[in-house]
Amino acid sequence: VDQADVSISRWDGAQFHSLVTSATLPPGISPAGPEGILNVSANAPGTRVYVMFTSLTVPAGIPQRLSPRPGADAWQVLYRYDFNGVALSNPQPVTALQVRSDGHTGGGLVVLDDDSVLVSTGDNGDAGEDGREYTQDATNHLGKILRVTPANGSAAVVAVGIRNPQRLTINPNDGDPRLDFTDIGGWVAEELNS
Numbered sequence: 001v002d003q004a005d006v007s008i009s010r011w012d013g014a015q016f017h018s019l020v021t022s023a024t025l026p027p028g029i030s031p032a033g034p035e036g037i038l039n040v041s042a043n044a045p046g047t048r049v050y051v052m053f054t055s056l057t058v059p060a061g062i063p064q065r066l067s068p069r070p071g072a073d074a075w076q077v078l079y080r081y082d083f084n085g086v087a088l089s090n091p092q093p094v095t096a097l098q099v100r101s102d103g104h105t106g107g108g109l110v111v112l113d114d115d116s117v118l119v120s121t122g123d124n125g126d127a128g129e130d131g132r133e134y135t136q137d138a139t140n141h142l143g144k145i146l147r148v149t150p151a152n153g154s155a156a157v158v159a160v161g162i163r164n165p166q167r168l169t170i171n172p173n174d175g176d177p178r179l180d181f182t183d184i185g186g187w188v189a190e191e192l193n194s
Contacts, residue, residue, distance in 0.1 A: 006036035008051065008088075019088045020051070026091035028059025032074040038107040039166075042083065043115060049081045049088060050117050050150075052109055054101060059093040063153040065141045067098040069124045069134055074101040078119065080150050095153035097141050100124040108145070108168035108181055117148045118158070120165040120181065135161045145179075163190075 001008050006025065009016040018024075022031065031037075031054065038052040055077050058064055066072075076097040081088040099105060099121070106122030123135045123143035135143025138157045145159035145168070165181040171194065178194045 001037055001040050003035045003037050006031045006053075008037065008040060010086075017086075025053075026059070026079055026093070028055070028057055028093060029053050029077060029079075030056040032056045033101040035101075035105060035107070038076060038105065039109040041109040041111050041117070043111045044113065046085065047083055048111070048115070049083045050094075050109060050111060051079045051081065052107060052119065053077045053079065054099070054105070055096075058096040062093045062095055063155070064096045065098060065155070067100065067124065067142060068137075068140050069100050069103075069142060071100045071102075072098045072124070074099055076105070076107075076119075076121065078117065078148060078150075078153075092150075094150050095148055095155060097121055099142075104164035104184075106143075106162070106164050106166060108165045110168040110170055110179070112147075112170070115150060117150060118168055118179065119146045119148055119155075120144070120162060120168055121146070122164040123162070125163075135163070145181075165193075 006022045008020040042049045078094040080092045082090045103124035104122030106120045108120030146155040148155045164184045171178045171180045
């Protein structure tokens with residue numbers, strides 16, 4: 001993934017092959033800022049790939065969650081693709097989250113066994129902010145981990161008070177699975193959560 005170049009490639013052991021480029025973006029996406037592609041995650045069999053784009057526009061017909069934070073200027077748009085091991089196809093928009101692109105954007109993404117997707121959004125604050133009331137208010141998506149159902153784009157808040165997680169991983173933990181993530185500060189991970 002090249003976030004700024006807005007491209008995704010696959011490696012076949014000898015060379016890279018383009019899967020998404022700025023010329024092959026799905027309908028409704030107009031890349032915004034240095035993270036045109038925020039993150040990518042696949043289901044366990046590798047047959048579905050989810051991509052979170054940062055966009056100035058939103059495709060029609062999907063849920064849109066508005067940001068309560070002043071200065072919201074972009075959208076994190078989740079797309080689902082089919083993947084046959086060689087190429088991505090059938091891009092389907094899932095949901096859109098309004099964000100302030102110059103604040104903590106977060107971007108963690110992981111697909112669960114039931115094909116729902118955990119999405120972490122940043123608090124959209126600056127380095128000197130603590131997330132303010134936005135992260136504790138369960139009626140918005142800022143500073144949360146959301147469980148998104150791709151079939152209808154619905155989202156449920158599963159964790160609040162998250163500052164800026166950029167990677168989510170499922171740790172099997174000897175049969176007691178955990179969601180592990182770091183909460184990123186200005187230059188280093190400030191905490192590890194499980």
